[in-house]
Amino acid sequence: MAAVKETVDTVKTIDVDQYKYGFVTDIESELAPKGLNEDIVRYISAKKDEPAWLLEWRLEAFRRWQTMIEPTWSRVHYPAIDFQDLHYYAAPKNTAGPKSLDEVDPELLKTYEKLGIPLREQEILAGVEPQNRVAVDAVFDSVSVVTTFKEELKKAGVIFCPISEAVREHPELVQKYLGTVVPTTDNYYATLNSAVFSDGSFVYIPPGVRCPMELSTYFRINEQKTGQFERTLIIADAGSYVSYLEGCTAPKRDENQLHAAVVELVALDDAEIKYSTVQNWYPGDSEGKGGIYNFVTKRGDCRGARSKISWTQVETGSAITWKYPSCILRGEGSSGEFYSIAISNGMQQVDSGTKMIHLGKNTTSKIIAKGIAAGKSDNTYRGQVSAHRKATGARNFTNCDSLLIGQECGAHTIPYIESKNASAVFEHEATTSKIAEDQLFYCMQRGLDEEEAVALIVNGFVKDVLQQLPMEFAVEAQKLIAISLEGSVG
């Protein structure tokens, strides 16, 4: 087919990796010395002005981590990581507590402008209707540089701040919830994170409050030879609601960088948390050189009765993605949802999915996962649904579909469905297919070129998930899907 040939040629002439956010911000940084030992853990803790209990907590995690073995069960392959060859703390200089946006380094502001992240509150007010406002916490390497709309959120009683600030100002909340969903002993990377975590967001929604605006955190890795270890903790108290968005990008570099985050969500009685991610870390070039290793532990605990946690993720970046946003359905009648689009191209490897652990009575969960593999990538859905003996009336529906574009990619599905309870009803279905010739033909006959046709069909394929994203993200995600798949018509 001439069109295919043409596409392939076009792709060859332009750089395959069309990553838009690969620029580097030239800014002076303060770096921790390379390597990982107890002194580094103490250094990070001191930088953050932390109380003794947290340092102790970190050190305990670090000692535990030293006894652990890196897990190898996932379907991803990478050269061994040298944990001593990384900086565990990197912060732009002169960021010590800017009172207002004017005090923030203009270089940083420029970076966020380039990334399209609105940090100036008035700009947002001018452009958009008030109900669509988004409060942003911007995390640059190891520190949070600015958090917007803090005052207004405070009026509603909502706490939204960097976690290091929360440790200082709301220690009772942090101490009560930190590590209760993902314990320090949870897994290799979560334990590492517990020892060296730098910044991330802290959200507390008081009882009965519906958070007046979307909250979002924007993560940016800039410095080379660094790892980012952010920690996010969101607590929705009884009857509250919050929608939280997360975005991430990194510069193009030849080396692989490690990003090992931990996200903990706690939903109490009747509370609802909606957590959306658009993950767009640098995926490496077409040869598989460089890119972020995204090894993340995300877990939500539906602790209260009738609470609800919903994860939505669009995964297009990272050289290797290894994450399973999960829900522990503990409260009676609680429910968990997981909507995911995972797109891999080039040499990317994705091993992602979810866990729905039904512990309480009449708990429900729903999983919709769409994997799209192109190029030479490997895309694995791995999920677990389990019902405890006491989880009577548990209900799960799972649908995971894969789409393959090209002959050199792989798509895999590995679900674990474990029911220890006769009254639990679990349904699981999965399909794998390629874009049907007749669908392509139909679209092209109506004047679309092949890539547009593929994008249209793929957008239809992932529609169920896109619908779950907040408005601002849905548009971005749609564009991302088109970019990710460009040049992969097969």
Added chain:
Amino acid sequence: MAPAVVQMRTPAETALIERFEAEKAGLPGAAAERAAAFERFKAKGLPSKRVEAYHYTDLRALMRQAPEAGSQSLPAPKAPAGVTIQSLAEALAGGFRPGLAMGKAEDVVVDLNTAFMREGLVIRVAAGTAVAEPLVLDVAHASRHGRVIVEIGAAASVTLVETHSGADGVAYSSNHVVELILGEGAKVEHIRVNAAGNEALVLSTLAASLAAEAELMSLNFSLGGAVSRHQSFITYAGENAKLDLRGVTMIRGRQHCDNTLVVDHAVPHGTSRELFRTVADDEAHGVFQGKIIVRPHAQKTDGQMASNALLLGDEAAMSNKPELEIFADDVVCAHGATCGALEESQLFYLMARGLPRAEAEALLVEAFLGEVLEAVSDEALRDSLSARITEWLAARQAA
């Protein structure tokens, strides 16, 4: 970094190692294959639940004592025209090579069988032969490491029935392997009935390779044994081959039954269908692990896998792991897995028409399992399997 974990040998492992050293000189033929297989076992040991393929059936914990040495207890059926039957010992002593149907699959249970196999048969069906009557193999529980190898010539067709039986109240273990090598256009129906004793540890394997245009239907009908695991390793060696793997599992009490299968589409244009139904009562635990592999360039593969489970007892459990591993883009593969209790509305419908609850339940279970039996073309055989289902349900009502 912490050193790799070295596991202690269990008493069963130690006993197996000692026994192999003592017995190997007396085992018939295939010395090199036996030694290689045993080395693999020695290196890995019995698989614990940390070994992915044995995640739900922890053989290391379950095999408390090594299986006793076997005796020649696999009587050869009468050979119909066009079929030759030779004892395994004789064939191996004559230089026959076992294990060809395994393809790329490796498995410790099969390795153990290869190392110790003594009793068994090599059956050859000549090309073009249509065997009318089913070949029936009675595998009594004295058979420990039995192996039956069947070579089906081009365009031949045969029905093979294995019946595994054993006495209740005896804690024995068995490890049985059947190899089917299908020639071009060969058609095979294979029905395995597991009616082992109620304290038995039953391990069994079906390894099959399908040449072009070959068709295989294999049904594992399992209701016996305290712990049973049936694994199927199917490899497509030629194009346009068709596979229909089926399973009926009925378990109660504290029975554990595992159906594990790996279907390896190594060539284009293969079709596979898997349909497994499990009924678990009391505290029984059903396991289904199915894996469809589509190798690079195995285009136009069509694979559909379904596992459905009915949990009758409140404490019954089901673990499903239907996997797809796909490296080719022009394929249609799907899997489905469900598990749950009997539908209340269906029960109500039947009870509203005058059936007592127990009978309504039995009717629904029979319908649920009966669908799987439809692929058995021999009517008498199908009826006898249906009768076993009815009998199992009657025992449930009586209890």
